[in-house]
Amino acid sequence: MKEAIKSKSICGRPVHSFFSGRDKYLRLQKHCISDITPPISENESIFVFVTGGSGAITINGVSFPLKRGSFIWLQSYHTFTIRAGSVQPLLMSVCVYDYPLSSFLTFHEPEPGTVDAIIDAPPVISLDGARLDKIEALFHEFEEEDSCFDPGSALIKVAVLGQFANFFIHHSIKQHRPETNCERPLGWKAVLYISAHFAEDLTSQSVAAHFGSAAAVLNRELRLISGYSFSQFLNRVRVNIASVALLYDGMSLSYVAAHSGFTSEVAFYRIFKKYMGTTPIEYRNQLLNDGSGVYRGMIMSTTLMEVLNHTYSSFSEPVDIKEASKRLYISESVIRDLVYETFRSHYKDLAVLTRIRHAEALLLTTDLPIVDIAVNVGFNCSRSFTRTFKKIYEMAPSEYREAHRGGKK
Template identity: 85%
Template sequence: MNEAIKPKAICGRPVHSFFTGKDKYLRLQKHCISDITPPISENESTFILVTDGGGTITINGVTFPMKRGSFVWLQSYHTFTIKAYSIQPLKLNVCVYDYPLSSFLTFHEPASDTVDAIIDAPPIITLDGNRLEKIEGLFDEFEEEDSCFDPGSSLIKVAILGQFANFFIHHSLKQHRPDSPPERPLGWKAALYISAHFAEDITAQGVASHFGSTAAALNRELRTISGYSFSQFLNRVRVNIASIALLYEGMSLSYVAAHSGFPSDVAFYRIFKKYMGTTPIEYRKLLLNDGQGVYRGMIMSTTLMEVLNYSYSSYSEPVDIKETSKKLFISESVIRDLVYENFSSHYKDLAILTRIRHAEALLLTTDLPIVDIAVNVGFNCSRSFTRTFKRIYGMAPSEYRERNRGGRNQNGKEK
């Protein structure tokens, strides 16, 4: 029992929508923290990269140092406070983990060893060298797409968020030591347990007993680190899961309620409105009708999400519809029909657009030769790449680079 490990208490009730909101999906945010934030408890998952400065972040009562290269993956079950050193303001790049990808992962349960590794791992990594360059490059690519509102840009951004998640997962698996898990306070462990077992009929006493403690001690610890009692914490987790599931096509409200762990439809409606300030149906309409210029719509079927995620993650490989069909055990006709119905496009065209958009980012942010870019994004030769690029943009890749880089030298400075 690790109750002797004292968590750092939050000061006041946590605030929401500090980094997240209806207008912040698929947008890069830049923040400068010069003092200390209030306790924050978001309804979304976020990625944070420290680009300059120093300070600390306290997550569920545990404090971690922050400096340039600190990379953080925060979840909706985290309550956190960011504090900057007085002489070193913290400069942050922030991305909300977009709900289509989040929902896709929610409905595809990872292997048990992966879950254990993620639970044991701290939600912050310190990067340097090539690893930092890679993540910084992905954030730069994400920002490059901010000026575009077309479906291709949205797909690339979702793919980048997926790469961030995979980076954390792979790091967690490498660091995982099942025989010697890290020492954490009771509240930290309970928050993770609740988030993993939200759909079960769990109680404060049952969770406390699992960790060799009492219900009173558990409630006290949870209030200390999050501002919520056990029942409030559990309800909030369930509401957040439901808010994602509501955006799935063809999913009934009764199924959403059951999937999220609510004992009845009545309890679902009542608790959802209490936490979100609106009914489930009103919440869905609010998200779908807001955010002009930002990708917004009902989340497509799990089958299409599976196809798209496989396509995005394999954009640099010679993947065609036959290969996708074989890998995912989905017929070619189903893939073909789903893509055309949702995008009025053929699978091949969608894959090509994804590659070209990645190539565009490389042309503008690197000095790689055209032939290397062609290979990097999955074309067999530079001639095929140039011909395809010219068909879409009306000019050759070299001309596009010259026009849009504004006469900059190799270091990105004006000549």
């Protein structure tokens, strides 16, 4: 019988904002780890890509080896340390995955089964071959846009982050086997359970009983791997959920509190300020009005979401605001104003950019001829496609493919 994996203890209370922070949204970070990081528990989700060296990452008490090509998706419920090997330091590229903005611009919410797959799947993937080439190309593309903070560049970088997320989601779904009981320590399983059921009336006794354990054992295990007791960990999960929900347009504070699992607005305010150092309203205002470099206002207007979803799902059809208005039962003037206020762009330009983003993905990941790609994404002819592509990227599609795929045809 295989022996159960034991949790590895962290040393001290975890730090926050090591890789994340308001000044790091949509920016590429490069880090060199030559020893070991302190325990880290971010308030954001981050992607980490190992570009050199070797070592290990311990996540929620479980260790995973790292080498060039390791790709990691860390969530706010992960407490982790990264250790370099003895021979050479770990070189890493890091991006913060801004959930509110990304879900706003990728136009859909994941299915419940997808969420289960992401939660259950290991957060570390080892890449090689074509998969490694693909992720390296995407990080390179992100870096190329990193010096710009205009809405167009932000949209491109969000699209790259969306591709990172989709890559992990597809991998997780492939690996997800609900009937397979992968043996993990109690702390690992409890953290995932709490993170998935945060809105329910959870107690340490009920969660411990779910895993056939005692509340005292569960508390000890959680402190061992995260530095938090059960109630502290649950509150932190709820605060992180609330901090995301606060940025969605049309959500009242009472709804945010209830959605995040708090029993009252008073408890929500008190606990939020304890963990975030500011009230919910102050937190929202800081993110929306932090001076230069801020790329977003309140997000997720339901009407705008419908417009974007229509644009995304029908990108290969003729661009026609009248048809969009007819299908969505939204006046043309409302569509026009919403798109311009949010993106400083016209509806037609947004639809064309959506086509070009799809074309770019096909150029980088397939060997389809240019004419087939043009038709695939909704252009009448390759000449029109090439002209539009060149206007945005200042090079022809064939030149773009050659430059970003190392001459591969």
